[in-house]
Amino acid sequence: MNMSNGASRTGGIYLPPHKLARLEAEIELEEYGERYQQKEWEKLRKTINGSVNKSNVGNIPVIAKSLFKVNLIRGRGLLVRALLHAQTVSPEYTHVFAALAAVINTRIPDIGDLLIRRLVLRFRRAFRRKDKVNTIGSLKFFAHLINQRVLGEVTALELCALLLDQPTNDSVHVCCAFLEEVGDFLQQEVNNGLTMICDRLRNILNEGEVAAHTQYVIERFFDVRRKHFQENPSVLPELDLVEEDDQVTHTVDLLEDNIDRQDLLDLFQASPPDQYKREEGKWQEISREIIGSDGEEDVEDLGDAELEELEGLEPAVEPAAVKSGTAGLATADSQSGGQTGGGAGLVVIHDMTEQEKINLRKSIYLCIMSSLNFEESVHKLLKLNLRPGDEKEVCSMIVDSCSMERTFSRSLALQAERLCALNESYRTQFEEAFKINYKIIHRFETNNLRNVAMFFSHLLGSDSVGWNVLECVRLTEDDTTAASRIFLKILFQELIDYMGLSNLRRRMQEEEVLFAHTVLLEDTRSNMRFCVNFFTAIGLAVLAQELRTKLERKPSST
Structure with a gap:
């Protein structure tokens, strides 16, 4: 079987078990060869996608540990893509994905930096296209990254200034949605900045620059602020996982022209066997430093069947976004069709709200x-x-x-x-x-x-x-x-x-x-007369002409 050379997408084809076993035997003979590397890349992709997809409020430390056991330097593009894709599909879990990103960012800041750069590009594209859904989704991710101190609070003020520079109904609505998510953090850290933004919103409200429904959105945000963002805390206690001394905060220029997405990081690229072996050895050292040497379970030792099951698992709580048109937290690679895991003990909570x-x-x-x-x-x-x-x-x-x-x-x-x-x-x-x-x-x-x-x-x-x-x-x-x-x-x-x-x-x-x-009722003379008079009054007497004739012939006693 011939494998493509150079960079390639991570899709795969089905192989019968006996052919797969024969191919794996051939690969093992080529230690660190191209086919071996591609097999390991596929395993890396499945592990990353599966781990991100089953993240929830209670298991972030476990998920982070499983991710640190695989080569995140090699797979940083895959991880960032998986986080962005999962957040787009399930915005209800944005705070969970931001917490996971914050934990990984403390150890590998390059991943946090890449995530922010790609998120900026996604926001700019959605904002330029007036795609309100993706704009709000991107801003929600920004808000929780700021809450987790992965991104500086100055970015929040810059985003609000950008949205309110030339206010429209959509931009004001989007800004208020963003402030509801990040307002608690801004109130604690830069209350003067939040006050300036609120003053700008109040001016927009008083001057009547926007429609009535948008004015209602502004008033609702002011009500949320008066309640001190009680229903929108910046970070849930369960997700406050990073010590202040370990936090690595990035800055970004929202209007920078040359932001590099580093798309090649999402593609498989073969390396010379010696170089690949050295890089894997270095990562093993880094991994041991991060998670210690007492780890009993190694994700890399999982079989392919377990990896497929891991990739298909959904979060324990099904978000509303899944029910409204998506099929669950899909993998970041659109070509891989993992099936929903039905593991024992999986609790599905049905949303009975509107x-x-x-x-x-x-x-x-x-x-x-x-x-x-x-x-x-x-x-x-x-x-x-x-x-x-x-x-x-x-x-x-x-x-x-x-x-x-x-x-x-x-x-x-x-x-x-x-x-x-x-x-x-x-x-x-x-x-x-x-x-x-x-x-x-x-x-x-x-x-x-x-x-x-x-x-x-x-x-x-x-x-x-x-x-x-x-x-x-x-x-x-x-x-x-x-x-x-x-x-x-x-x-x-x-x-x-x-x-x-x-x-x-x-x-x-x-x-x-x-x-x-x-x-054109014909049951009583009074109803007939009313119908005739109605059509005559609206200038369409011709439509009731036959009814008028019947009315004239109808006995007056009825």
């Missing part, structure tokens, strides 16, 4: 609002890997987003139309959304009401939803309110604009039975 739903709605909202056109938005929504039943949240978010716009957004209506065409379940959910919104239409402000009416008129006009949604409507004086009558007025006026008068009349004739029980 956090899962909130995370899902955030993801949907960002897909909707960050797209250039409706086709891109639909593409992003379909890539969310939603579970059965999550279509309801997608439909709800699209309708809510449309209602909150200052003017009607046809792009959102086109998104809904495309989703209905692609999947029958979306059609069903939008039909249900019509009934729900009509039932509570009296709670809407006039502008919101108008947007919702125009949205559903588009779906009705394009046959994206069935006309049977009108079954919830009964156009009588007792069964309607001022808000519902305004809604129906806008709905039918927009249908005229979208379909044309002749097409709408033909459709109403096709659905004669439906309309006779909803907006």
Whole structure:
């Protein structure tokens, strides 16, 4: 079997056990040769990914010790990539990954430095692309690295100054989220700096530079500060693992042009056998100095099957981010498909709060609002890997987003139309959304009401939803309110604009039975008169012309 020369990605292929045993026997004959080195690299990658993935609040010392037993100088790129990937997938565990990074940073500061440089580049890329989710995730990692004193507090002040230099709704929101995570530390270490940032936020609030929902975010942060960040401590007691004298604090220039990611550290590179042997010997000495010579269990002695199991293990507590579209803490290498470990004694705590739903709605909202056109938005929504039943949240978010716009957004209506065409379940959910919104239409402000009416008129006009949604409507004086009558007025006026008068009349004739029980009631003279007067008042008397004729012929006693 030929192995690729030079640098290569760390993916692998399946080998039957007998072939694998034969290959390993050949490798053992080539002591410290290229194939031997690649085998050890693969084992190193699996150990690092598995250790990072099973980190939790209670086992950081054990995880750190297992990592120090493998060559972290050779695998520092793999470790940093694993930490960044795991934090992206599961931001709920950011404080855990920061604590692990802090412990390793005390012994190998180069790893802390590389982690910070790559995190800066990730933040800048997300901020430049206006990717709110990844921006908040990167800032959360910054916050906990600062809390652990891996990164200096000056960086926190620089980040806030950058975000509030030219405030927008998103930048202020992101800044407040960052301050909630790092505020307790800043209050203890540089309270004057925190006060200056709060003064800037107060000016933004008083001058009305941002939208109402962003002003609410600022007020919520001030409330958190008034409570002295009781619910957001800088470091949990269980994660306060590094002595003050051992801490190594880095500094970074957020605007530096030439930050080196050192991507080659993520790739396998063969070394001459003699050099490889010397480097491994040096690492063994370093490892013994760090963890002592009394270690009984050597991670390097684990078999491949145990390593595969280690790589697939998830944290004991499943974070909400995993449930909202990811498949657990995956390995940093996207090509390795480790399976979820089912070890005995693994306790799974199910999140019974609304956090899962909130995370899902955030993801949907960002897909909707960050797209250039409706086709891109639909593409992003379909890539969310939603579970059965999550279509309801997608439909709800699209309708809510449309209602909150200052003017009607046809792009959102086109998104809904495309989703209905692609999947029958979306059609069903939008039909249900019509009934729900009509039932509570009296709670809407006039502008919101108008947007919702125009949205559903588009779906009705394009046959994206069935006309049977009108079954919830009964156009009588007792069964309607001022808000519902305004809604129906806008709905039918927009249908005229979208379909044309002749097409709408033909459709109403096709659905004669439906309309006779909803907006063109024929049960009593008073209801008939009310329907006729309603359509006459909104300038669409032609739609009720046949009903007017029936009213004139109907006996006055009924």
